[in-house]
Every structure is written in structure tokens, then in C-alpha cells.
Amino acid sequence: xxxxxxxxxxxxxxxxxxxxxxxxxxxxxxxxxxxxxxxxxxxxxxxxxxxxxxxxxxxxxxxxxxxxxxxxxxxxxxxxxxxxxxxxxxxxxxxxxxxxxxxxxxxxxxxxxxxxxxxxxxxxxxxxxxxxxxxxxxxxxxxxxxxxxxxxxxxxxxxxxxxxxxxxxxxxxxxxxxxxxxxxxxx
Amino acid sequence: xxxxxxxxxxxxxxxxxxxxxxxxxxxxxxxxxxxxxxxxxxxxxxxxxxxxxxxxxxxxxxxxxxxxxxxxxxxxxxxxxxxxxxxxxxxxxxxxxxxxxxxxxxxxxxxxxxxxxxxxxxxxxxxxxxxxxxxxxxxxxxxxxxxxxxxxxxxxxxxxxxxxxxxxxxxxxxxxxxxxxxxxxxx
Numbered sequence: 001x002x003x004x005x006x007x008x009x010x011x012x013x014x015x016x017x018x019x020x021x022x023x024x025x026x027x028x029x030x031x032x033x034x035x036x037x038x039x040x041x042x043x044x045x046x047x048x049x050x051x052x053x054x055x056x057x058x059x060x061x062x063x064x065x066x067x068x069x070x071x072x073x074x075x076x077x078x079x080x081x082x083x084x085x086x087x088x089x090x091x092x093x094x095x096x097x098x099x100x101x102x103x104x105x106x107x108x109x110x111x112x113x114x115x116x117x118x119x120x121x122x123x124x125x126x127x128x129x130x131x132x133x134x135x136x137x138x139x140x141x142x143x144x145x146x147x148x149x150x151x152x153x154x155x156x157x158x159x160x161x162x163x164x165x166x167x168x169x170x171x172x173x174x175x176x177x178x179x180x181x182x183x184x185x186x187x
Numbered sequence: 188x189x190x191x192x193x194x195x196x197x198x199x200x201x202x203x204x205x206x207x208x209x210x211x212x213x214x215x216x217x218x219x220x221x222x223x224x225x226x227x228x229x230x231x232x233x234x235x236x237x238x239x240x241x242x243x244x245x246x247x248x249x250x251x252x253x254x255x256x257x258x259x260x261x262x263x264x265x266x267x268x269x270x271x272x273x274x275x276x277x278x279x280x281x282x283x284x285x286x287x288x289x290x291x292x293x294x295x296x297x298x299x300x301x302x303x304x305x306x307x308x309x310x311x312x313x314x315x316x317x318x319x320x321x322x323x324x325x326x327x328x329x330x331x332x333x334x335x336x337x338x339x340x341x342x343x344x345x346x347x348x349x350x351x352x353x354x355x356x357x358x359x360x361x362x363x364x365x366x367x368x369x370x371x372x373x374x
Contacts, residue, residue, distance in 0.1 A: 001359075005326060007224050011217045012209050022199050030198045033220035037194050037247050041290060053240040060224050060243075103228060139192060172188075 003098040006067065013066045016073045016144045017136045028063040028071055031132065035059040038128045045168040046124045054121045058114045059128065061107055065091035073144075074133065075154055088115075120165075127165025130158045131173055138176060142185035151187040152177060190285040193254065200253045203260045203331045204323045215250040215258055218319065222246040225315045232355040233311045241308045245301045246315065248294055252278035260331075261320065262341055275302075307352075314352025317345045318360055325363060329372035338374040339364060 013028040068091035096108040137143035163170025200215040255278035283295040324330035350357025
């Protein structure tokens with residue numbers, strides 16, 4: 001129950017992504033929920049044999065470390081990314097240890113799996129985590145792409161990560177980015 | 188993708204439950220995420236043979252109807268509850284129909300199962316949905332119990348619903364309510 005209460009603090013972690021209605025920053029708890037719903041309804045685009053339950057479990061816990069480490073903007077530089085990785089590992093050590101013994105290891109393993117991105121479940125989960133902010137940016141007339149002057153060249157590696165998790169969603173994302181560039185939403 | 192975008196609107200639906208940090212009303216998207224995380228870590232308190240994947244799927248979609256119907260306070264009167272049920276059914280008809288054919292029926296069936304509360308999966312999911320606001324009220328020094336002058340007699344039927352889904356969580360909730368009453372948080 002200490003973990004359940006601690007997890008609630010993710011509702012206070014704000015992301016760069018802006019919602020249009022209401023116009024405010026998205027928080028990491030509702031972002032995690034949206035990803036889990038996407039996994040449920042887009043499961044047909046996962047590679048054959050994907051364990052959907054593990055995908056959803058990973059998505060539910062993948063951002064809990066942000067309670068301590070905060071959310072880092074997707075296009076932060078390498079030094080910032082390295083500092084963030086360290087902070088997230090320390091957060092994982094603290095937060096998952098609030099769980100009873102066997103369970104702490106099981107949930108931590110889900111977080112490690114998501115980070116390592118070696119299983120098809122983790123790759124599909126990571127693809128959704130990259131696709132959702134793109135959808136939000138398109139819905140918000142460019143959103144953080146416009147605010148931060150992001151270019152198509154910066155977005156394309158994210159598309160490659162989506163393709164790596166799901167060929168169909170990758171193709172869909174590639175089309176989105178091409179149309180966004182045509183519409184002048186990407187520099 | 189129209190459904191995925193529509194689902195995001197649940198982030199705008201505010202609940203009575205107040206968060207303490209930040210001090211604001213909880214929205215139904217982050218509430219749904221918290222319940223799914225609770226299902227993941229409290230699964231050991233579900234009846235033997237419970238299909239955890241279906242519990243989590245139900246929790247992820249159970250409040251989507253609130254995009255149209257809004258959230259009704261748990262202690263609303265019977266006439267309000269009846270109007271809410273009708274509004275939620277109309278919302279389910281509209282929102283789940285945004286999904287492709289076969290999938291619309293599958294996700295709608297999850298929502299129906301949650302509402303009907305006949306399977307052990309639905310009863311466990313409903314127990315978590317009742318327990319989470321209790322935890323929030325205790326964390327907020329009585330929260331909506333104090334604001335609305337709720338009595339222990341009004342809370343106990345909710346405890347019975349938790350017991351119906353999980354004996355262990357029901358016993359835990361009964362203890363919480365007794366201590367809250369002793370502490371003067373319940374009228």
C-alpha cells in the first residue's frame with residue numbers, strides 16, 4: 001500500500017506534451033494510461049506472438065521513476081540523457097523497493113525490460129511511447145515540434161524506433177511525419 | 188486512431204476525489220491508470236484463478252463513458268444514479284463504435300462486464316475502484332468524506348463491495364473505515 005500511495009505521485013509529474021482540451025501539460029500518469037489503452041486497441045499491429053499482458057504491465061510502470069527523476073524532453077542532448085538515465089536508475093532502486101520482496105523484483109524486471117528494449121514486447125511498448133506524443137503534436141498544430149523548432153531529421157529516428165516495434169505503426173508514423181513536414185509543422 | 192484520440196479526452200474529466208500534491212481534482216484518466224497499477228501489484232489478493240489481464244483491460248476502459256457522461260459522485264441519490272446509467276449507456280454506444288467492427292464488440296464487452304459485476308474479474312476490478320478513493324480520502328485528511336459530511340453508514344456498503352471482490356482488501360478497507368471514524372473523518 002505504500003507503493004500504491006507513492007505511485008499516485010506520478011499524477012504530479014508534468015511532461016512537455018501539451019493537451020489541447022484542456023490546454024495544459026500532460027502528466028505522466030495519464031500519459032501511461034493512454035499508452036496502455038493504445039496497447040489494448042492496437043495489439044493487432046504487434047508482431048505475432050507478442051504477450052499483450054506484459055506490454056501493458058510495462059507501460060503502466062515505465063514512467064514511475066519520473067516521480068524522482070522528472071520527465072526529460074525527448075530531444076534533450078546526450079549529456080542530459082546520461083544524467084537522466086542515472087537519476088532514473090536511482091529512482092527505480094528506491095521506488096520498486098517499496099514493494100514486498102518477490103514483487104519488487106518482478107516489477108523492476110518489467111522496467112528493466114522496457115529500458116533494454118530487447119524483447120518484442122518492450123519494442124512494441126516503446127513504439128507506442130514514441131507514437132503517442134506525435135499524435136498529440138499533430139492534434140495541437142505542431143505542439144512541442146513548433147515550440148522547440150524540431151526538424152523532420154530529428155523526428156525520423158523516433159519513427160525508426162516505432163518501425164522497430166511495429167511495421168504497421170512505423171509506416172503510419174512515417175506518413176504522419178511527412179504530412180506534418182508538408183504542413184510546415186516541422187522545421 | 189479516432190478512438191485513440193477520443194480516449195485522450197478522458198484527461199479532461201474531473202472527479203470529486205482531491206489529490207493533495209498537487210492540490211487539485213483527480214481526472215478520470217489518471218484515476219484509471221492508478222487502478223490498473225493497483226491491479227498489477229495487488230493481484231495476489233484476487234480470488235484464485237482470476238484473469239489479471241482482463242481485470243486490467245476492464246479498468247483501463249471502464250471510465251471512457253465519462254467523456255460524454257461526466258463523473259458522478261459516489262454518494263449521489265438514486266434518481267441521479269439512474270440518469271447517469273442511461274447517459275453512460277448512450278456514451279458507450281457512441282465511443283466504442285469508433286473502433287473497428289470486431290474490436291468495438293470486444294471492448295464494449297469489457298465495459299459491460301465491469302458494469303454487470305458478475306464475474307470474479309469484474310468484482311475484483313470494482314473492489315479496486317472503490318478502494319482507491321478511500322485511500323485518497325485518508326491521504327487528504329478525510330477529503331470528500333469531510334467536504335460532503337459522509338457518514339460511516341454510507342461508506343460501509345462500499346466496503347461490502349470491496350469484500351465481494353477480495354476478502355483481504357475488504358478486511359483492509361473495513362479497518363481503514365473504522366480508524367477514519369475514530370479519527371472523526373466520518374460523520
